Amino acid sequence: MSTDRDLRTLVGYNLQRAQTAVMTGVNKTLKPFGLRRATYSVLSVVVETPGLRQVDVSEVLAIERPNLVQTIDSLEKAGWITRSRAEGDRRAYELYPTEAGRTHYAKAHAALSAFDKRLTAALDQAAVWALIDGLNAVEAAGPSAELAEDRRDDVVQTT
Amino acid sequence: MSTDRDLRTLVGYNLQRAQTAVMTGVNKTLKPFGLRRATYSVLSVVVETPGLRQVDVSEVLAIERPNLVQTIDSLEKAGWITRSRAEGDRRAYELYPTEAGRTHYAKAHAALSAFDKRLTAALDQAAVWALIDGLNAVEAAGPSAELAEDRRDDVVQTT
DNA sequence: TTTATTTCGTTATTCATTATAACCATTTCC
DNA sequence: GGAAATGGTTATAATGAATAACGAAATAAA
Numbered sequence: 001m002s003t004d005r006d007l008r009t010l011v012g013y014n015l016q017r018a019q020t021a022v023m024t025g026v027n028k029t030l031k032p033f034g035l036r037r038a039t040y041s042v043l044s045v046v047v048e049t050p051g052l053r054q055v056d057v058s059e060v061l062a063i064e065r066p067n068l069v070q071t072i073d074s075l076e077k078a079g080w081i082t083r084s085r086a087e088g089d090r091r092a093y094e095l096y097p098t099e100a101g102r103t104h105y106a107k108a109h110a111a112l113s114a115f116d117k118r119l120t121a122a123l124d125q126a127a128v129w130a131l132i133d134g135l136n137a138v139e140a141a142g143p144s145a146e147l148a149e150d151r152r153d154d155v156v157q158t159t
Numbered sequence: 160m161s162t163d164r165d166l167r168t169l170v171g172y173n174l175q176r177a178q179t180a181v182m183t184g185v186n187k188t189l190k191p192f193g194l195r196r197a198t199y200s201v202l203s204v205v206v207e208t209p210g211l212r213q214v215d216v217s218e219v220l221a222i223e224r225p226n227l228v229q230t231i232d233s234l235e236k237a238g239w240i241t242r243s244r245a246e247g248d249r250r251a252y253e254l255y256p257t258e259a260g261r262t263h264y265a266k267a268h269a270a271l272s273a274f275d276k277r278l279t280a281a282l283d284q285a286a287v288w289a290l291i292d293g294l295n296a297v298e299a300a301g302p303s304a305e306l307a308e309d310r311r312d313d314v315v316q317t318t
Numbered sequence: 319t320t321t322a323t324t325t326c327g328t329t330a331t332t333c334a335t336t337a338t339a340a341c342c343a344t345t346t347c348c
Numbered sequence: 349g350g351a352a353a354t355g356g357t358t359a360t361a362a363t364g365a366a367t368a369a370c371g372a373a374a375t376a377a378a
Contacts, residue, residue, distance in 0.1 A: 004219050006207050006268070007200060010275045011287070012181050014294040016196065019178040020221065020365090021301030022171050028305050037175070038335085041166060048165050055355060060163050062179065064337065069357060091344045091355045109165070116169045118304035122296045127289060131297070132170060134290030135177040137281045142180030145277035146187050179336090197364080214326060226365060228328060250326040250373045324375070333366080338359100345354070 011138060022119060029115045033108040034078060038063065038071050040108060043097070046081050047105045051094045053086065080104055170297060181278060188274045192267040193237060197222065197230050199267060202256070205240050206264045210253045212245065239263055 007013040023037065030040050041061050046052065054072065058065045072095065075081045080101030086092040097105065120128045166172040182196065189199050200220050205211065213231065217224045231254065234240045239260030245251040256264065279287045 003207065004200070004204055006203050010271065011278055011291060011294075012185050012271070012275055013200070014291050014298070015174070015178050015181055017221065018294040018298040018301075019174050021298045022174055025301050025305040026171050036334085041163070041172070044165050045163055048162065053355075058355095062176065065356065066338085066358080067336065086355095089345070089355080093356080112169065112171070115304055116171055119170055119297045119300045120293075121304075122300060123293060127293055127296075128170070130286060130289035131293030132173050134279075134282060134286055134293065135170075135173040137286075138278045138290070139173070139177040139180045141278045141281060142177075142184050145274055145280075146184040195363090212326080223366065224327065225329080225367085245326095248326080248374070252327080320378085322375100322377075325373080327370105327372095329368105329370080331367085331369105333364105335362100335364080337362080340360105341356105341358080343355090343357105345352100347352070348350090 015135075015138070025115055025119070026112070029111050030108060033104065033111070035108055038067075039075055040112070042068070042071050043075055043080055043101060043105050044109070046075075046095045047097045047102055050096045053092045053094060055092070057095070075101070174294075174297070184274055184278070185271070188270050189267060192263065192270070194267055197226075198234055199271070201227070201230050202234055202239055202260060202264050203268070205234075205254045206256045206261055209255045212251045212253060214251070216254070234260070 004013070026037055030036055033040075035043070038061075041063075042057055045057055045060055049056075052060075054065060054068055057063070057072075058068055063071075072081070072083065076083060080098055082096050082098060083093040084096065086094050120131070123131065163172070185196055189195055192199075194202070197220075200222075201216055204216055204219055208215075211219075213224060213227055216222070216231075217227055222230075231240070231242065235242060239257055241255050241257060242252040243255060245253050279290070282290065
């Protein structure tokens with residue numbers, strides 16, 4: 001009987017498996033709206049904070065700036081957001097949602113929230129909070145856990 | 160002040176963010192061992208269950224069979240596992256760890272477990288269990304949550 | 319026993335995501 | 349005033365994952 005019992009002891013492995021299972025559903029949910037995970041996220045933060053800049057989006061969503069270009073291009077082309085040159089800084093654009101963008105986002109958000117709720121249907125509210133808190137803690141710990149690893153690299157390599 | 164507050168209400172978004180943050184560390188941890196996430200996982204299940212077949216690995220790890228080929232190739236080439244033709248079925252191989260493979264796996268496992276522990280250093284044991292249980296519940300719910308979505312597609316499209 | 323279907327592993331290919339280098343125009347810092 | 353940093357972009361590469369199709373072999377059905 002083959003198992004992945006050893007792997008299941010790792011938070012990272014469970015995370016990877018859950019992420020893979022969920023992203024399929026996320027993309028299926030967003031597809032009828034002409035959206036994908038990244039475009040939905042960008043639309044969401046622009047609707048939430050009209051006027052923010054690409055560098056702000058990059059920071060908030062942890063997406064590299066070059067990778068935002070086409071994502072924002074497609075939202076602009078669809079008529080859901082606009083790029084306006086920033087006052088006081090001709091390098092930057094301010095991103096605003098259009099009315100159509102707000103409406104579209106509201107619909108997509110409803111569908112995605114419903115899907116998200118079905119993901120956690122088997123959990124009570126306390127368990128959902130524990131899951132989210134745990135995810136946030138792990139996300140926050142990621143970089144510093146790596147840092148320790150960099151020091152371990154030296155040990156491994158000299159061993 | 161730009162935020163992703165709306166997105167943070169979604170388990171899926173928190174999952175994605177945590178996964179991205181963690182996988183960087185996982186790959187950095189495994190790199191000195193000449194391993195990546197997929198090769199480590201395959202080595203792990205082969206060490207745990209000597210003799211299993213590629214189709215078994217595919218099922219256990221939820222990796223498509225064509226994508227396993229090069230992963231197993233590299234483990235074999237490194238001398239950590241072997242492919243042996245299965246008795247009674249000349250189509251199939253049985254995968255076995257070598258002694259070097261077992262040793263290498265033990266070392267990589269120790270490093271990855273240490274990294275994983277640092278990920279959850281800020282959580283008590285109950286919170287870690289809640290996180291893992293939540294991840295497993297969400298992973299399990301993924302496919303059926305999609306199914307409901309397929310039915311919703313019809314609704315969305317006729318609306 | 320023969321034929322049809324399914325299975326196991328593979329090759330080929332495509333697509334999406336993510337990272338990095340380098341560039342230009344502009345702003346900020348010294 | 350010159351150097352450094354910034355905001356956005358183009359180009360490119362690597363990785364992970366999905367699918368179609370194939371051949372050999374096993375299993376199922378007639």
